[in-house]
């Protein structure tokens with residue numbers, strides 16, 4: 001019982017459904033039992049009543065004749081006995097016998113508060129007729145019936161209630177076991193159901209029988225589990241979507257391009273970090289603004305209004321706008337931006353916003369502009385280059401044709417530029433070009449063009465001239481501005497220029513030909529002596545042709561064996577004894593005749609042909625010296641000229657060593673003549689090459705001393721053995737006091753530095769006396785001998801072999 005109560009209690013608290021169910025079952029089943037019991041009791045009551053009624057009828061039928069006989073016979077005793085017999089019948093409590101005519105016999109008592117039922121019947125005697133003897137009224141007491149009925153009600157109610165209650169409990173227990181506890185499990189599963197335990201399916205604690213598998217609980221469980229699976233799938237999809245969105249938003253946020261997202265009305269909704277970095281605008285502060293209206297600059301607004309109008313139209317029409325725009329940063333600074341503007345469309349293809357991707361292309365733009373500049377301008381001087389110059393020339397010619405005016409074309413070349421570049425170094429050369437460009441430009445008016453064609457060549461275009469004389473005036477102005485010295489490497493250097501002039505349309509109406517003519521005129525100017533200008537004349541074409549021809553002939557001269565070495569003796573000044581010879585190059589061309597080095601060596605230097613030629617000279621000179629020793633027994637030194645370009649050739653030392661090795665000449669007998677200008681270059685490479693040559697035993701001399709920049713200091717730092725005074729000083733020692741003083745000073749200075757001195761260009765005896773007097777060690781010149789071909793030189797040796 002206790003157990004039952006506890007269970008009931010549990011139902012009441014933990015399982016309201018079970019409790020309610022119990023209550024309903026009890027109430028309904030009790031009602032039902034009550035009604036059915038009432039019907040039953042009522043029917044039993046009716047049965048009891050009808051039984052009494054039947055009993056009355058039985059009394060009537062059973063006793064009517066016997067009582068009538070007793071009355072007829074007036075047998076009182078029998079009557080008494082018969083009445084007592086009736087009264088003893090169950091429930092009969094009262095008998096009233098009315099005897100005709102007026103006596104009455106009453107037996108028994110009628111209960112005062114009890115319910116009774118009476119039945120009366122006549123007692124008759126059938127004889128000759130029918131005689132009514134009396135009437136008997138039988139009264140039955142209904143209390144027994146009622147008491148039975150009450151007892152039955154109590155019994156029925158009690159038993160029915162207990163039955164109902166117990167059955168209900170049973171039903172509830174069954175319900176609880178088979179349904180309610182599973183519902184509770186479901187409820188608690190549903191209560192605890194969260195995103196964290198989506199993986200656990202709902203499981204009911206009941207056997208997995210085929211019956212269980214298909215009942216309603218199984219269906220609900222399946223439905224819940226399916227719902228869970230769908231939810232898991234949804235959650236996973238959502239997580240995936242969220243991850244993708246996170247990824248995309250990270251990508252956008254960290255994108256190296258600036259990103260703006262605008263709504264349909266072009267109001268900014270989002271700006272990424274790069275945008276803020278690029279423009280200086282804080283992302284928060286520009287939300288809601290139009291992308292073209294961010295800066296405060298009214299001018300930018302005006303520019304942008306039209307631009308963004310066309311962007312909007314194109315995006316609507318074509319679906320994309322791409323271009324480069326000049327944007328403004330928050331601080332007002334302008335920068336170049338490459339923009340791509342596209343609509344953001346929804347699944348129906350309607351634009352819901354706009355995506356603006358931007359990239360800072362300022363560097364690229366700068367680079368492009370630089371490239372454009374580089375393509376058209378000379379980097380060093382900033383002047384237009386050959387390409388742009390030719391364009392401008394063509395434009396000027398076209399304009400001149402329209403206006404019937406003249407165009408002057410000037411070709412300028414710096415005299416000795418190569419030499420300055422070689423000796424003072426490239427930096428000095430560059431500075432010279434910059435300064436020369438500045439000076440040329442300063443002589444021209446706005447419509448003229450000055451361009452650098454390359455190297456030390458400049459082109460001046462003078463458009464819109466009315467007469468050719470104007471070109472001469474400009475040329476003179478330019479020559480004049482070149483007069484003041486240039487300051488290069490701290491030294492004052494005089495640089496001149498040669499100018500060639502051709503005039504359109506007089507000399508040609510074609511730009512290419514005009515340039516060629518100006519070039520030819522420039523060579524003519526150079527030949528005039530430097531710092532000159534020349535106007536083109538038709539004969540000049542021949543000169544420039546000659547130059548070209550010479551170049552192509554020189555390229556074949558080595559193969560054709562057209563080069564020859566001449567030798568000029570170098571003697572002791574005091575005794576006239578022979579001590580060495582200088583090898584001097586000659587070019588013996590069948591067409592050109594004997595070409596002197598001054599005519600072809602500069603061209604050989606320009607074209608680079610000097611390297612193979614110099615190699616040939618070196619070998620030839622070394623072999624000659626060895627031959628003289630071998631065939632004539634005369635051992636003298638041999639001097640070989642080395643030009644700057646040759647000296648700087650990476651294979652130069654190898655060339656020298658090779659010649660010495662191949663010929664077997666003692667390195668001490670080889671003297672390399674290096675011009676003063678070359679060593680002024682003062683580079684580490686020059687010093688290194690000179691040191692290596694010195695270490696190999698080769699002697700080194702400074703050639704043409706005095707013609708360069710007369711910087712004496714370098715002589716100390718290089719391993720020179722000899723100094724050759726240039727013939728231009730020696731020539732006038734007897735007539736020019738200054739030259740004499742200079743020669744004296746050079747001799748003293750050289751001696752103080754431990755150098756021997758050779759005087760070049762000694763032509764007269766008086767000069768030998770002077771030099772002897774001043775202590776000049778060696779002399780060379782026509783006075784002793786002109787440079788001679790080998791055979792003649794051998795003859796000279798045989799007759800004048802006073803060798804030291």
Ligand SMILES: Nc1nc2c(ncn2[C@@H]2O[C@@H]3COP(=O)(O)O[C@H]4[C@@H](O)[C@H](n5cnc6c(=O)[nH]c(N)nc65)O[C@@H]4COP(=O)(O)O[C@H]3[C@H]2O)c(=O)[nH]1
Pocket residue numbers: 568583584585596597598601614617641642643673703704727760761762763780781782783787
């Ligand atoms: N007026 C006059 N001139 C005299 C007298 N004595 C000699 N000379 C000339 O003076 C030049 C001396 O040679 P340089 O100063 O080295 O000047 C040489 C040298 O710098 C260069 N040269 C000659 N041969 C070679 C060579 O094989 N290689 C290189 N790189 N340059 C060479 O060509 C220059 C000219 O050579 P050359 O015409 O042979 O001219 C020679 C020679 O003929 C004289 O008493 N009076």
